[in-house]
Amino acid sequence: MRHLQPLLVLFPLQCLVTAEVWDSPDGPSLYSDGNGPDVYIANPAWEEYPVNESNHTDIQSFITSRDDDTVSISEAQDFYLRVMPLSASITEGMYSSDGNGYRKWLRDQLRYMGWKVNMVGSKNDGTMADNDNEGHPGWYVNQVHGAFTKSANLKPNLILINAGTSPATTTTNMKSMIDEIFETLPDTTVILSTIVQSGKGAAVEACAAATSQQYINLVANTYRGYRIAVADVHSAISMNQLADGTHPTDEGYKIFAAVWWNAISRVVDRIQPPINDGTVNDAEVTKSTTCRKITGTAAGPIKTQQGSGHDDGNYVHYSVDRGIIQSARINKNASYSGVPGSIPDYVFFANVVKGDENADRSQSLDDLILVDIDASRKMTWTFRQNLGAGGSFGSPKNFDVDLVCDLANNYAFADFNGDGLDDFFCIKDKAVVWVSLNRGGNPPKFESIGQVIGASDAEARQVRFADIDGDGRADFCLASGTDVKCSRNGGKFDDHFWQGFSSNAGVRGSVFSAKSGDVPGVFLGDLNGDYRADFLYIGDNGNVDTWVNQRGHGRGIVPEWRSAGRTHAGQADTGIQSNIKFGRIYGSGRLDYIYLKEVDDWYDVHVFENKGTGGTKRKGDGDNYCDMRGTGSDDLVWIYSNGTVDEINTNIHSPPNWGHSTHITLSVPGPRSRIHLADWTGDGKCDVLVQSEAGALTLYENRYDSNANSITFTNRGVVASTGCTAGWGVSMFDRGMRIADIEASGLFNAGQIKFAESWDRANLRFADVENSGRADIVWLNKYSGAGRVYKNNGYASGGAAGGSSFSWSDRGVLYSGVDRGETLHFANLGGLGRADLIQVVPETNVAYTNFNECLGGSGGDNGTVGNPGLPAYSAPDPAEIWTTAPTFASDPYPPYPPLKNDDGSDIAIENLRGTRLYGWDQCGNNWKPIAEAWKEFNSLASQAGIKADIDWNSDAALEFFGATTTTIGNDRKQYIQSIFDAASQMWSYKFTDILNPPLRAVPLEIPLDPGHMQRPGDDPGTVAYVTPNEGSRDYTKVTFCDLFFSDFKPLQTVTDNLNNNQDASARLNLTMWMYNRASVWLHEATHIDFFMGNDVPGRPQVVDLEFEYYKEIRQAYGVRDTKRLANYDYRNGAGLKSAVNADNYNLFALSKWAQTQSKEKKYPFKPYVSTLDFPTGRIWDIEFPPLGLTSDNGVLEFNHFPAPDVEP
DSSP states (O other): OOOOOOEEEOGGGOOOOOOOOOSSTTOOOOOOOSOOTTEEESOSOTTOOOSOSBSOSSOOOSOOOOOOOOOOOOSOOSSEEEEEEEESHHHHTTTOTTSOTTHHHHHHHHHHTTOEEEEOOSEEOSSSSSOEEEEOTTOOHHHHHHHHHHHGGGOOSEEEEEOOOOSTTHHHHHHHHHHHHHHHOTTOEEEEEOOOOOOSOHHHHHHHHHHHHHHHHHHHHHOTTSSEEEEOOTTTSOGGGBSSSSSBOHHHHHHHHHHHHHHHHHSGGGOOOOOOSSSOOTTOSSOOSSSOOOTTOBEEEEEEEEOOOOOOOSOBOOEEEEEEOGGGOEEOOGGGTTSSSOGGGGEEEEOOSOSOTTSOGGGOOOEEEEEEEOTTOOEEEEEEOEEETTTEEOOOEEEOOSSOOOTTSEEEEEOSSSSSSOEEEEEOGGGOEEEEEEOOTTTTOEEEEEEEEOOOSSOGGGEEEEOSSSSSSOEEEEEOSSOEEEEEEOOOTTOOOEEOSSSTTOTTEEEEOSOOOOGGGEEEEOSSSSSSOEEEEEOTTSOEEEEEEEOOOSSSOOOEEEEEEEEEOOOSOSSOGGGEEEEOOSSSSSOEEEEEEEETTEEEEEEEEEOOBOSSOOGGGGEEEEOSSSSSSOEEEEEOTTSEEEEEEEEEEETTEEEOOOEEOEEOOSOGGGEEEEOSSSSSSOEEEEEOTTSEEEEEEEOOBTTTTEEOEEEEEEEEEOOOOOOBOSSTTOBSEEEOOSOSSOSOOOOOOSOOOOOOGGGEEEEOSSSSSSOEEEEEOTTTOOEEEEEEEEEOTTOOGGGOSEEEEEEEEEEOOOSOGGGEEEEOOSSSSSOEEEEEOTTTOEEEEEEOOOOOOOOOOSSSOOOOOOOOOOOOOTTOOOOOSOOOTTOSSOOBSOSBOTTSOBOOHHHHTSOOBBOOTTTGGGHHHHHHHHHHHHHHHTOTTTSSOOOTTSHHHHHHHOOOTTTSOHHHHHHHHHHHHHHHHTTTTOOOTTTOOOOOBOBEEOOSSTTOOSSTTOOTTEEEEEEOOBTTBOBOEEEEOHHHHHTOBOHHHHHHHHHHHSOHHHHTBGGGGOOBHHHHHHHHHTTOHHHHTTTSTTOOOOBOEEEEETTEEEESOHHHHHHHHHHHHHHHOTTTTGGGBHHHHHHHHHHHHHHHHSSSOOOOOBSOOOTTOOOOSOEEEOOOOOTTOOOTTSOOOOOEEEOOOOOO
């Protein structure tokens, strides 16, 4: 380690820009963009970063060196196969003799065939050199999915998946994982293996066989056209090649490698080069320690601390009755008569005068503040200084608040600018707030800075000012009967701006909701002396319930609240809620309980001194990381709040375990914020430096004795007088001085090293991110913990821009947010000289680390590559890619829905898989009405009560299927429901596993000339018809005729016309709704057998029926004839004929649409058809030739949809 000398005085980094005019009541957040003149902007889009910092789930070796040997080269593509084996225990190699499983056999085969190979993953298993993988024993598919998500930034171009059998949602979860793979890495190639046979019993094997077939079907029916293949290992490895009934033997693993290779070879020409964005260096054999840090590539999160340290428990209240303070007696004034409220409402305790300029803030004393009101209602502010001495107040003195703030307003005192003195708040109607800052002096001089909070719907009585986040500045809060909402005071010095607590923008968000009660009873103040405002609820008799405010964890900076119960029992009197005050009377930093007891013509000030303890410290507060033994890795040193050091956990690189045999002892002046660990002497071991208020550094030199396993310290006195008086704030990270190695050139005055960026200094860290030997700046987002890095470019002898002596490169966010900023530390735990990200849970001191490692490091080959001698294996792809559909590549009109979003970006994977209409080459502009109708058809088919949960007692069920709940059989119910369900799925192509439909194309055919008939002999009323697949043509065709465009309108147009231009009688007539194009699509869709699942042998087809009706042959189209057909079923068996007639489905759905979309929301019962009106003779299918037979013009005669006849 270098001689660590340069001092960092962070005073130039403190200043924030001033507030400007704003629109919202609390104003804007005025963060700088971080682009000071001394910064070279390397990544302007710094806020785009992965959600997770890590891409790993298990720990890796910190650094491993491997050798690479010469390999033979044969024909292969000139790019790497970056292979991710993604699975469970079989991929890890369980029960193989070398722990490599199939991975080394397969890698050797790929290398033998000439491929360059880099296995990637978060784990290292087996004896092979390139042993990276994602094999997680015992994991289900959804857990393996999570492993991919974390490791996706390794960007493999070949993923081998072998996972599954349990639980029952395996195939669904597998689909979800593959979806994400292709959405995240659209150019990657996936090989999905079936499940190895099981020797664990017939039931388990049946499950493995079923899951294997489901995987084959999944690829066949869902991912055709993707870079994917099936490796059918279920049929390849026999039971006697299993070691334990589940995992293969060495022989079985070798067969598995052959199956993988067979699958890869079938799609090898489709494999694309890996993405080379610097994340992974495939050619690098060993890992570097100086690579560029890339967000989301850390190893972890790994549990590195199991919980240690000390806290002071929950707050326990104890008080001493100090009696009445005579010097604080408050005399009644007759002029108070008639003013709002009572005299106690005009009494305050606040620190407006410093009794001792050198006293620590923890010793502050609150003065007694009163308002004198004369006969003319003029207000005069007076104070009596708290003189200490066990509770004594001086004589009254007047002071001017420098604001016009009369009796119509509310008032408050709190520290607005963090200087330790309380300022004055004038709270006006609609919660408007004006502020006067206390400039010091005795009497105090106040200076108005004007309005800081704009008007809102809140009331003045709800406003509270208190320090919620413990940064020394009062935040703005609104108390209600149910919660407390706050905006954070995020300014610096006199400037201010407002932020939220859950997020930067979330002003006035809820921070407390554990107690309900009336607003006057809510008091926010620091009861236990830790600078964080606690919640106190004052009851009618002065009793107090308390919730202590503590540093929390998780996103946002909302505190954790811990109930301390009933802390103050109250008084014998009642109706005294407003007579209870709190103030720091005795200088302990804790709030004492004050009862203003009314006695004749005065109020006695009765004080109960707070002697309570607890609730101020958390176990994680004492964590410090530094290399105390010169090992090149940081140890964990726990420092007490008073400066005592007697605990060290030595880094043994076996997380979460630490060494505990080393003894350490030291006691230096506290608090912790003035204590620094750094190697001052340059011997590689961290020393202790203690900072004075004046900026002088006292060195306690580390005298580590490795033989005695002991660390002691020698006081070397003051070694540097820096003149840094920035000191430290009240929060643990708010330090004005930092010590870090930013340039290895000894001690010299570098002046300003970084131009001010207007950030909170508490959010700054200094750490060597890329093992450059120089500490970089990391700015942490206080809400998310995302770490934006300023790379240290070193000392510029001529000076950098902006007056800085160093220049910096803005590298953007290099550490993804894992927790709020105040829980995060940076330390070299991994021993690579790179800053690892440590997340510490404050309450328990349990910690998780994301190790900052370089990717790459393939490990190379094990010796010379030769033929691994895989067993012969040959099998066709059970999901061979179907290629017989027509192509739309040359079509001048795009498929619908489109393959791209409107902005040209890739469409979501679930939408990409949806059924597409194409073959528009004859359509001209007619393609648009068809596409629009397709979309509306989806709405029609997807209605509630249509696609699922049909109400069999509804009017529609009776009128169109002759059904009631008691008359229709389960088989008919299921069949009808399946048709509607399948129709609703046509849009998204999310088919059930039961149907397993093969993929087909649905091209469209449109007449070329007006009036042109598609089929000889058809009547002019033909609107559309379906031609099924026939002969060698493996697709179905839908033809739309002239009437579809001329007489039929969009469904929404028909709906709007009926609602806006027709009367109720028309809306109750279903025939009036029929002339819509969506209904045409729904009718024709029921004829497309492969969509409906009706191409399964033995399953009936949905056709168009004809029937005899009083010696007339009628087609079962339109409202009347479909109802007549249903009436037949009502008498002979519900759904007997209507369940196979297309228009019954169409009109059932349309009646539901009319019922829900019409103004009346009533069922369209017209035209009425009596249940006694039904076919009088036979019923049969409309005749058409056998499948495969074509008419003279080559078009198969099939079902058609004529224009409906309008019936009264």
